[in-house]
Amino acid sequence: MYTEKVMDHFMNPRNVGEIENAAGVGQVGNAKCGDIMKIYLDVEDEIIKDVKFKTFGCGSAIASSSVATEMIKGKTVHEALAITNKAVVEALGGLPPVKIHCSVLAEEAIKTAILDYGKKNNITFKELEGFNPTEDHHDHEEE
Amino acid sequence: MNKRVYLDYAATTPVKEEVFEEMKPYFTEKFGNPSSIYSYGREAKQPIDVARTRIANAVGAKPEEIYFTAGGSESDNWAIKGIAFANKNKGNHIITTKIEHHAVLHTCEYLEKYGFEVTYLEVDEFGRIHLEDLEKAITDKTILISIMFANNEIGTIQPIKEIGQIARENKIYFHTDAVQALGNVKIDVDDLNIDSMSISSHKIYGPKGIGAMYLRKGVKIHSFVHGGAQERKRRAGTENVPGIVGFGKAAQLITENMDEHINHMMCLKDKLINGIIERIDFVKLNGHSEYRLPGNVNFIFEFIEGESLLLSLDLVGIAGSSGSACTSGSLDPSHVLMALGLPHEIAHGSLRLTIGSFTTEEDIDYVLEELPKIVQRLRDMSPLYEEVKGGQK
Ligand SMILES: Cc1ncc(COP(=O)(O)O)c(C=O)c1O
Numbered sequence: 324m325y326t327e328k329v330m331d332h333f334m335n336p337r338n339v340g341e342i343e344n345a346a347g348v349g350q351v352g353n354a355k356c357g358d359i360m361k362i363y364l365d366v367e368d369e370i371i372k373d374v375k376f377k378t379f380g381c382g383s384a385i386a387s388s389s390v391a392t393e394m395i396k397g398k399t400v401h402e403a404l405a406i407t408n409k410a411v412v413e414a415l416g417g418l419p420p421v422k423i424h425c426s427v428l429a430e431e432a433i434k435t436a437i438l439d440y441g442k443k444n445n446i447t448f449k450e451l452e453g454f455n456p457t458e459d460h461h462d463h464e465e466e
Numbered sequence: 467m468n469k470r471v472y473l474d475y476a477a478t479t480p481v482k483e484e485v486f487e488e489m490k491p492y493f494t495e496k497f498g499n500p501s502s503i504y505s506y507g508r509e510a511k512q513p514i515d516v517a518r519t520r521i522a523n524a525v526g527a528k529p530e531e532i533y534f535t536a537g538g539s540e541s542d543n544w545a546i547k548g549i550a551f552a553n554k555n556k557g558n559h560i561i562t563t564k565i566e567h568h569a570v571l572h573t574c575e576y577l578e579k580y581g582f583e584v585t586y587l588e589v590d591e592f593g594r595i596h597l598e599d600l601e602k603a604i605t606d607k608t609i610l611i612s613i614m615f616a617n618n619e620i621g622t623i624q625p626i627k628e629i630g631q632i633a634r635e636n637k638i639y640f641h642t643d644a645v646q647a648l649g650n651v652k653i654d655v656d657d658l659n660i661d662s663m664s665i666s667s668h669k670i671y672g673p674k675g676i677g678a679m680y681l682r683k684g685v686k687i688h689s690f691v692h693g694g695a696q697e698r699k700r701r702a703g704t705e706n707v708p709g710i711v712g713f714g715k716a717a718q719l720i721t722e723n724m725d726e727h728i729n730h731m732m733c734l735k736d737k738l739i740n741g742i743i744e745r746i747d748f749v750k751l752n753g754h755s756e757y758r759l760p761g762n763v764n765f766i767f768e769f770i771e772g773e774s775l776l777l778s779l780d781l782v783g784i785a786g787s788s789g790s791a792c793t794s795g796s797l798d799p800s801h802v803l804m805a806l807g808l809p810h811e812i813a814h815g816s817l818r819l820t821i822g823s824f825t826t827e828e829d830i831d832y833v834l835e836e837l838p839k840i841v842q843r844l845r846d847m848s849p850l851y852e853e854v855k856g857g858q859k
């Protein structure tokens with residue numbers, strides 16, 4: 324049911340952990356739905372120097388977080404903001420339809436963390452205009 | 467392949483060697499149609515009678531009260547729809563529970579669209595119904611009570627005899643889904659006041675796709691499959707002879723060795739339950755401590771989600787199941803765990819391991835060695851566990 328890439332990221336997740344005094348922290352999802360993602364960013368001169376994550380969720384939620392952290396590490400915050408859930412799915416070699424919400428969660432976790440970084444540093448990102456991750460956003464639309 | 471440990475006997479069981487041996491001739495040389503009068507036909511008919519008797523003996527019924535079906539789901543569908551429609555003149559009310567198998571729940575929901583009213587009884591935190599609730603739910607329109615013998619997820623056994631008693635006193639038919647109970651609990655349909663019962667072969671080391679519906683003589687029911695005269699004209703179609711033979715043999719074996727079988731499972735179950743409680747914190751055993759299937763273990767592991775637990779177990783060769791939303795493809799965790807009153811976030815982290823005939827002590831030792839590592843690995847990734855460790859909870 325999962326691709327080799329998903330299983331690889333699930334079994335050997337990259338960048339698991341926390342960052343103390345992180346420049347930005349984003350948490351999305353809720354335990355009620357079965358997935359929570361928390362992303363920590365270390366940002367210097369708008370470059371993501373380091374990123375860590377913690378996830379409560381299914382295999383694809385863990386794999387999505389892992390691959391997403393890999394995709395943004397070393398990138399500028401603007402590059403990170405350009406990452407969509409589709410890109411996350413592609414990087415994983417695909418996800419089953421009912422698991423697409425997990426990749427959406429990864430995209431939103433990154434955005435939420437950058438939003439937090441922006442708030443702390445009085446920066447507004449025009450990419451985040453209108454961005455509003457709702458608590459219960461991840462209905463399993465595909466069913 | 468590395469070590470593999472199968473702990474999902476509630477999902478299905480392997481066919482026992484003796485069962486398979488007995489089935490074999492009915493695929494090839496004894497292939498006749500049981501309805502034919504020549505020798506080929508008689509050769510195929512006689513073993514059906516034998517199987518029917520064996521199954522009847524296993525549950526204290528008469529052979530003519532056993533009807534072969536394609537499994538537990540069909541038996542549930544037939545018993546509930548068949549009795550409901552045949553007794554519509556007496557009333558339109560059915561009582562069941564919130565924790566039934568979907569074969570019962572979805573059948574009841576279907577009947578609701580055709581003028582029937584259904585009461586879904588609540589269960590307590592251990593998964594048992596309360597008899598007072600049942601009595602209160604009965605109206606003068608109630609024609610059928612369908613309550614499962616034992617639950618497939620949490621293993622809780624219902625007070626079947628008392629339910630049957632209440633049904634009888636109120637002249638209401640009582641059907642029970644005994645798919646999980648057969649072979650794991652002693653069943654006597656007369657002693658337990660059961661009017662109709664669903665059973666399935668693949669849960670008792672018989673082949674898949676064959677089951678039976680017990681129907682007490684005199685209970686009014688509609689035919690399920692219209693056509694030929696098979697199954698007393700109530701379920702037409704050329705019989706699945708090898709399947710029936712296998713089911714019959716499996717039923718015979720399970721009844722002969724029931725005490726030994728139950729003992730074997732109970733010992734391993736207790737070892738597994740105690741081992742998990744000793745080795746892992748923030749766990750909760752679901753179900754009932756006493757009224758429980760001998761092979762059922764169902765735990766909540768807080769702060770982690772069931773599917774990631776199952777995937778990790780699979781990678782070390784352990785097969786189990788979970789009531790988490792992510793394994794069912796729906797947003798909600800299992801309706802059974804929700805009915806126990808567990809919060810959503812907790813219900814996502816359930817793991818069911820079910821023990822059977824071929825489970826060994828070494829299997830349990832292996833699980834007790836691997837499971838704590840897996841739970842810890844997933845918790846170390848979980849933001850919920852972080853909060854607990856940080857003392858923020
Ligand atoms: C309680 C219960 N009822 C019904 C069924 C369905 O049985 P079958 O798979 O034979 O249709 C099952 C099996 O999953 C079950 O556990």
Ligand SMILES: [Zn+2]
Binds near residue numbers: 357383425792
């Ligand atoms: Zn998920």
